[in-house]
Amino acid sequence: MTDQDARIGGFIHDKGKGCILVVNKWDLVEKDSQTMVRYEREVRENLKYLSYAPIVFISALTGQRVRNVLDVVDHVSDQTKKRIPTSPLNKYFGKWVEKFPPPLYKGRSVKLNYITQVSTAPPTFVIYANFPDGIHFSYERYLVNQMRETFSFEGVPVRFRFRKKGKEK
Numbered sequence: 001m002t003d004q005d006a007r008i009g010g011f012i013h014d015k016g017k018g019c020i021l022v023v024n025k026w027d028l029v030e031k032d033s034q035t036m037v038r039y040e041r042e043v044r045e046n047l048k049y050l051s052y053a054p055i056v057f058i059s060a061l062t063g064q065r066v067r068n069v070l071d072v073v074d075h076v077s078d079q080t081k082k083r084i085p086t087s088p089l090n091k092y093f094g095k096w097v098e099k100f101p102p103p104l105y106k107g108r109s110v111k112l113n114y115i116t117q118v119s120t121a122p123p124t125f126v127i128y129a130n131f132p133d134g135i136h137f138s139y140e141r142y143l144v145n146q147m148r149e150t151f152s153f154e155g156v157p158v159r160f161r162f163r164k165k166g167k168e169k
Helices: 003-014 035-046 066-081 086-099 137-151
Strands: 021-023 055-057 112-119 124-129 159-164
Touching: 021 035, 035 055, 055 066, 086 112, 086 137, 137 159
Parallel strands: 021 055, 124 159
Antiparallel strands: 112 124
């Protein structure tokens, strides 16, 4: 993996695009039963911000798993267009918040009122709260992880925006 690969990956993530990590020249690698696991761990370590991206190991020369890439492209494309209806989204959202409430903000309780999906490509959700500025990045990461665990969104970044309840802008 090169610095350029990492820069391109960062650009893809920042732009909110779907992503698949394709490892080529797999035919040249001397393999044992753990080789793929080790390579995947190394890729994940170097590209932590793309943890949601599937990894496909291919050989363009031999054609090994090349067709699989197109199936994964279709899957990720579907994920970018996925829309979650508000009712089931809020049902799960309530469970996530109940299981692990947000930390206090300036000594006050943060109340997360509801969530709605406002766009796709990338999937973007607005969460209405009494203190939208009081949501810590680690809590946002928790919500992203819960969203992925429940609704997948494999290969695409999930974005959250926090707004004060009653403000539509």
